[in-house]
Amino acid sequence: MDIQQLKDTISHLKKEKNAYILAHNYQLPEIQDVADYVADSLGMAKHALSIQNDLIVVCGVYFMAETVSILNPDKRIIIPDTNAGCPLANFAPVEEVRRWRKQYPDYTFVAYVNSSAEVKAEVDICCTSANAIDIVRRVPNNKIVFLPDKNLGRYVQKHVPEKEIVLWPGFCVVHETADLEAILRTKEAHPRALTMAHPECPEEIQEIADGICSTGQMMDFVAKHPETREFIIVTEWGMVYALQKKFPDRLFLEPSHRMECKNMKRITLQKLHDALVEEKFIVKVADDIREKARQSIDKMLA
Ligand code: SF4
Structure with a gap:
């Protein structure tokens, strides 16, 4: 199947199985396109609490699926690739x-x-x-x-x-590889651009950023700067797609060194399709761990 056929089939399967697709901002563009909700990990965790569907597919890395499972113990949580871990x-x-x-x-x-x-x-x-x-x-x-x-x-x-x-x-x-020289060159070529860096970047990168933002905060940062047309994005490149989709009239620039999380990119349309067909791979956290982990998450959400 080509990309469009896969997207159509996934959308059909989603309805048939009453499934909900939750995706992280670092997912491949085509995954973001078929997802019901795309956010950072805090957004995903909060949103998971309001999902009514019985089957939730988490397109992200493994700990994200575990978090959704901890918050929704009675639902079936699946991840399309169990090897999508977080180093x-x-x-x-x-x-x-x-x-x-x-x-x-x-x-x-x-x-x-x-x-x-x-x-x-x-x-x-x-x-x-x-x-x-x-x-x-x-x-x-x-x-x-x-x-x-x-x-x-x-x-x-x-x-x-x-x-x-x-x-x-x-x-x-991934963020450890942020390239200071490449960012400085991009800043020089686009002197009016504002630079947003993720706080997982090393200190020297944070020091030259105009905003240090989680991926969710990057959305807010752009909205708060209506006069700025160009932004340099120092995080995983999936975020550039998410930003461009939400703000089509702005320009989002990656420094020449592309930052890619290979684990996030393990989730492909084909694997998402197969996961929906076979309802695999189930992520379930053992009750004793779930209860204690839930307390740590609930304290945060409170
Ligand atoms: S970018 Fe990838 S490796 Fe880095 S924290 Fe996120 S999931 Fe983990």
Whole structure:
């Protein structure tokens, strides 16, 4: 089947199976096109609570499907490719988190949602890149362990200097490759453009950005700058498609070095089609882990 035939069949299957497709902003353009809702991980988690359909297909990486499953234990959650993992989440295996908890007994553990369900069950509260500053600021304890992303943690530390934050030494293998020279060249070629960088980018990239935004916040940033016609986007390239679709009258530029998350791009139309036909692959979090992980997510959402 060609792309259009696959899109038509998926749309037909969606109705037939009463399925809902939830996709992340980093998904392939054709996946974003067939999705019912496209957002960042906070948007996906919040939206998942209002979905009435029995079958939810998560087009994103594995921890996102786990989060949706934790929030919707009575629904069938599927992911089209179980190998779509997140290398950043893999930086924090649960055994290591338990070891750190013993090492830092009087610290509050804040985990970025890019972590496994087991890790979410082990920490005190979750956060996303959109709300990390707020969450850390509101935690009553002044001593925090922030995991697993050191760049996001460092960004939070700058905004919440009154707290002592111990950083977990993890990073996103995609954002870590953001190329300073390539961004500076693009800025020079487009002097009126505003630069938006994701907080998972290294510090030197954050320093030259006009806005440090989660992917959801990038949408808001563009809406708040109606006079600006050009934006340089320093994050995974799926976001450029999502922005261009929402703001067709603006120009979104990638620096010459393209940032691609190979794991996000594992989800293809063909795999989505097969997942709907066979209702695979089911993602279900064990009850004991789900209940504890849910508490960390609920505290964040509250
Ligand atoms: S872009 Fe980075 S943090 Fe996001 S899924 Fe890919 S590896 Fe994980």
